[in-house]
Amino acid sequence: MIFMIFHYAASFYIFLKNTKLTFRNLKYQFYKIINKIQYSTRIQTSIISSVILAILISAVISYISINKQLYNNNRNSKERFIIELGKRLENMLTSTEEIPNEDQLTNILKTLSETISKDFNLYSKSGKLLYSSQRRIYDLELFSTFINPAALKNLSLLKKSETIEDERIGTFQFETSYATIRDRIIAR
CATH class of the missing domain: 3.30.450 (Beta-Lactamase)
Known part of the structure; x- marks a missing residue:
């Protein structure tokens, strides 16, 4: 259990180290997540x-x-x-x-x-x-x-x-x- 927590913390640290935290990059990541959502799911969510x-x-x-x-x-x-x-x-x-x-x-x-x-x-x-x-x-x-x-x-x-x-x-x-x-x- 402790090893898993350590593993996730280390992988999150590596992700943050390799990723630039700029507004442009965050905006890109946001659009990337939205594009993965299906069109029907978006309609259901809005309704x-x-x-x-x-x-x-x-x-x-x-x-x-x-x-x-x-x-x-x-x-x-x-x-x-x-x-x-x-x-x-x-x-x-x-x-x-x-x-x-x-x-x-x-x-x-x-x-x-x-x-x-x-x-x-x-x-x-x-x-x-x-x-x-x-x-x-x-x-x-x-x-x-x-x-x-x-x-x-x-x-x-x-x-x-x-x-x-x-x-x-x-x-x-x-x-x-x-x-x-x-x-x-x-x-x-």
Whole structure:
């Protein structure tokens, strides 16, 4: 076995020593190899490579299309959920006769947070945090106690009823849904 490896290495060295490694010589060797391939083999190779290329292109297009559809479906689902949540909260707030104070509002939000198993925050009309289901994030100062400025602009200035904004904490990126809640307690 060792003798065979030595033999091949020696014959490769002799080949390199006797052959000039110029571009012209390499080009000649390339054409010589191509001319040894039969014409039918060349046609088969070109057809197979064109089919493989077409499959790869369609796979890339399908991947991009599916990702875009998934992104749009997730975004629409989040918008529907935040609209439903806003309506549910509005109904809870309008069902009480008196104007609820902050403690009653906090209890309603805790109950709502437990039933839907989602985290959410409630901001005042000016953008100050009133309630959070994950208060520790704000206690550790990972996030500002004020609403995202882009969301505030969309909700109060542009009068949108809901918006979704991209946010991040460090390298963790996520989407946050915002919706307006129309009630006499929120309009402080």
